Amino acid sequence: MTVGLFIPCYIDQLYPSAGIASLQLLEKLGCEVVFPLQQTCCGQPMANSGFAGLSKGCSRNFIMNFSKCDHIVAPSGSCVLHIREHLEDEKYTSEATHIRENIFELTEYLTDILQVEKIDASFPYVVGLHTGCHGQRGLQLSSMSELAVPAFSKPEKLLSMVRGLQLRKPERPDECCGFGGTFCVFEEAVSVKMGKDRVSEHMANEVEYITSADISCLMHMEGILKRQKKMVKTIHIAEILNAG
Amino acid sequence: MSNHAVLAEKFIADEARTDWHDQTLWWIRQKRDKSAKSLPEWEQLREWASQIKNHTLSNLDNYLVEFEERAQANGVTVHWASNADEHNEIVYNIIRDNQGSRVVKSKSMLTEECHLNTYLGQKGIQVVDTDLGERIVQLRKEPPSHIVLPAIHLKKQDVAETFHKYLHTEKENADPGYLAGAARRHLREKFIEADIAITGVNFAVAETGAIVVCTNEGNADMGVHAANVHIACMGFEKLIPHTKHLAVFLRLLARSATGQEITTYSSHYVRPGIGRQMHIVIVDNGRSRQLGTPDFRNSLKCIRCAACFNTCPVYRRSGGYSYHTAVAGPIGSILNPNLDPEKYADLPFASTLCGSCSNVCPVKIDIHSQLLKWRQVIVSKGYVANSKKNGMKLVAFILSKPGIYRFCGSMLRFTMRWFPFTVKNRLNPWYRQREMPEAPPQSFHDWYKKRKKVEHKR
Ligand code: SF4
Numbered sequence: 001m002t003v004g005l006f007i008p009c010y011i012d013q014l015y016p017s018a019g020i021a022s023l024q025l026l027e028k029l030g031c032e033v034v035f036p037l038q039q040t041c042c043g044q045p046m047a048n049s050g051f052a053g054l055s056k057g058c059s060r061n062f063i064m065n066f067s068k069c070d071h072i073v074a075p076s077g078s079c080v081l082h083i084r085e086h087l088e089d090e091k092y093t094s095e096a097t098h099i100r101e102n103i104f105e106l107t108e109y110l111t112d113i114l115q116v117e118k119i120d121a122s123f124p125y126v127v128g129l130h131t132g133c134h135g136q137r138g139l140q141l142s143s144m145s146e147l148a149v150p151a152f153s154k155p156e157k158l159l160s161m162v163r164g165l166q167l168r169k170p171e172r173p174d175e176c177c178g179f180g181g182t183f184c185v186f187e188e189a190v191s192v193k194m195g196k197d198r199v200s201e202h203m204a205n206e207v208e209y210i211t212s213a214d215i216s217c218l219m220h221m222e223g224i225l226k227r228q229k230k231m232v233k234t235i236h237i238a239e240i241l242n243a244g
Numbered sequence: 245m246s247n248h249a250v251l252a253e254k255f256i257a258d259e260a261r262t263d264w265h266d267q268t269l270w271w272i273r274q275k276r277d278k279s280a281k282s283l284p285e286w287e288q289l290r291e292w293a294s295q296i297k298n299h300t301l302s303n304l305d306n307y308l309v310e311f312e313e314r315a316q317a318n319g320v321t322v323h324w325a326s327n328a329d330e331h332n333e334i335v336y337n338i339i340r341d342n343q344g345s346r347v348v349k350s351k352s353m354l355t356e357e358c359h360l361n362t363y364l365g366q367k368g369i370q371v372v373d374t375d376l377g378e379r380i381v382q383l384r385k386e387p388p389s390h391i392v393l394p395a396i397h398l399k400k401q402d403v404a405e406t407f408h409k410y411l412h413t414e415k416e417n418a419d420p421g422y423l424a425g426a427a428r429r430h431l432r433e434k435f436i437e438a439d440i441a442i443t444g445v446n447f448a449v450a451e452t453g454a455i456v457v458c459t460n461e462g463n464a465d466m467g468v469h470a471a472n473v474h475i476a477c478m479g480f481e482k483l484i485p486h487t488k489h490l491a492v493f494l495r496l497l498a499r500s501a502t503g504q505e506i507t508t509y510s511s512h513y514v515r516p517g518i519g520r521q522m523h524i525v526i527v528d529n530g531r532s533r534q535l536g537t538p539d540f541r542n543s544l545k546c547i548r549c550a551a552c553f554n555t556c557p558v559y560r561r562s563g564g565y566s567y568h569t570a571v572a573g574p575i576g577s578i579l580n581p582n583l584d585p586e587k588y589a590d591l592p593f594a595s596t597l598c599g600s601c602s603n604v605c606p607v608k609i610d611i612h613s614q615l616l617k618w619r620q621v622i623v624s625k626g627y628v629a630n631s632k633k634n635g636m637k638l639v640a641f642i643l644s645k646p647g648i649y650r651f652c653g654s655m656l657r658f659t660m661r662w663f664p665f666t667v668k669n670r671l672n673p674w675y676r677q678r679e680m681p682e683a684p685p686q687s688f689h690d691w692y693k694k695r696k697k698v699e700h701k702r
Binding site: 007009011012013014015016017019020023035037038039040041043045046047048049050051052053054055056057058060061133134137138144145146147148149172174175176178179180181183184185186187188189190191192193194195197219220222223224226227 | 248249252253256259263277281283284557558562596597602603621633640643644645646673674680684686689
């Protein structure tokens with residue numbers, strides 16, 4: 001069983017540490033991980049901007065890289081959701097279907113497929129969990145505050161296995177941070193206001209770190225925290241699960 | 245150009261007011277959560293509501309005919325309007341034929357959509373909106389900013405100022421009880437004088453030909469009881485097959501809208517009183533086009549509860565006017581492009597696609613998926629800036645070629661590291677209020693390849 005690791009473009013270029021942690025974590029948990037070298041991007045930036053037609057090249061490239069993998073895992077809820085819902089290719093339909101059905105977000109993979117019950121990690125800090133919308137409402141990584149259903153959270157369950165970690169949840173448990181892909185630049189004012197509000201809820205909890213299964217949200221909140229010269233840091237959940 | 249982003253920026257410039265707007269609406273969302281979760285069958289009710297509406301939309305031709313027949317048998321005159329102009333003309337003709345001059349109107353988003361007040365005003369007929377919130381914004385010559393809470397953008401001090409100016413209340417007396425009393429006295433006069441009452445319609449029951457109007461202030465009843473002529477205006481999607489279905493919708497509507505168990509008044513109008521008239525105007529105005537578009541047809545399930553407004557993190561922080569249309573919020577962003585895709589090309593982009601709207605929607609409209617689909621339609625119709633189009637083409641090209649992608653990635657990091665001013669400037673909308681991420685010296689790719697080499701050597 002080979003696990004193909006998909007490191008989305010912005011993680012590859014800007015947050016390699018999250019990719020490294022994901023790889024090491026999966027290996028620690030006994031997976032045989034391959035990283036197909038010609039991978040780039042899932043195609044979401046184009047599709048979410050209304051240019052789904054332009055994401056064909058990315059889709060083809062994605063299929064070429066990952067169709068041989070039994071499972072595909074990526075440390076990004078948003079990219080996984082895009083592939084799962086939208087990956088298509090006229091020529092390689094069965095390959096596309098295989099990928100759509102076998103791609104997993106990292107915490108989802110750990111919880112549902114590897115069924116991890118114990119993690120040897122230590123992170124002695126006060127941590128706020130940011131729930132990324134695509135992972136949550138799209139991939140159902142956790143229950144959603146709008147629905148009258150029993151509560152659960154895959155990322156939270158994993159974090160609860162980490163030694164020393166004190167988890168604090170923000171008052172609005174699953175409000176969007178305002179990143180939203182190109183929304184963050186085309187709707188700059190709203191995007192930043194949403195981010196500021198998220199960050200201040202976490203700060204009211206006196207957290208030292210904000211973590212999430214989605215780096216895009218963290219990148220946005222990190223930008224705001226740094227501009228405000230705050231000490232709170234952001235960190236991808238893989239880095240916490242792989243820590244210590 | 246007044247697009248959502250520009251208008252939102254203006255709204256947010258007053259950050260304290262933005263916070264207040266956000267918190268007020270969030271409070272309503274919380275009330276909605278509490279009341280929804282107090283019903284064990286909540287999710288089941290949503291599913292039923294969705295199915296009833298889907299069924300109705302699929303059999304609309306039959307139900308509309310049935311409704312018309314029953315309503316006519318009840319002594320109601322039924323009119324059909326294919327667009328806003330026809331609707332306005334029909335209403336005007338009824339008023340004129342009855343020599344009406346004093347018109348009271350309870351809340352109807354359809355008449356806002358058709359700009360009825362402006363039209364009648366041009367014909368010399370003044371309409372008094374009798375919903376308190378609507379009356380407040382009407383006095384201020386503003387449109388409603390929210391479909392359920394039309395004056396939600398105003399604080400009580402603003403209302404005190406408006407009432408002082410128009411209703412001569414004490415200056416700066418912002419006591420809600422005092423202001424409500426003044427409004428009540430003012431509106432009572434209007435009701436007593438009224439000869440025409442216009443109402444909206446929340447539900448139209450095919451089986452009986454009856455309509456149901458939900459209000460918290462009883463203002464629809466006051467108008468209808470006072471005036472000799474009642475004109476009810478409805479989009480054709482307001483239909484439900486049977487009276488029993490109200491048991492589903494009335495429970496969902498108020499809980500979704502405000503967290504109340506039921507609206508204070510759920511008024512059933514079946515037939516005109518003796519010697520009186522009742523008219524129902526059934527309007528299409530683009531709805532049949534929406535019905536014929538599989539991707540977007542189920543937006544017609546909407547019961548206008550505004551739960552999607554209250555939960556929307558963008559709406560809460562940008563205000564109703566930033567949507568420059570009668571029906572704002574997430575649902576407005578998927579309905580308006582159908583009316584005019586060019587004018588409303590910005591709205592499907594005024595969202596992070598977080599999906600909260602679809603989750604609160606009592607009739608399970610997949611609002612956020614439709615936003616994404618509208619984006620594709622708008623781009624394919626060419627209603628996006630050329631700069632954006634060309635930028636996207638370039639990005640798509642780079643991301644589809646692994647070698648070029650890696651080259652550009654390293655160039656990007658190199659530039660960010662050594663020439664930070666090229667990205668750290670006011671022209672970069674990211675950088676205006678956010679720091680750029682710190683570019684690492686090597687990508688994951690680079691690290692992985694090095695690790696491979698080391699492994700080989702071992
Ligand atoms: S789309 Fe749904 S949530 Fe929004 S107003 Fe309509 S019924 Fe209510």
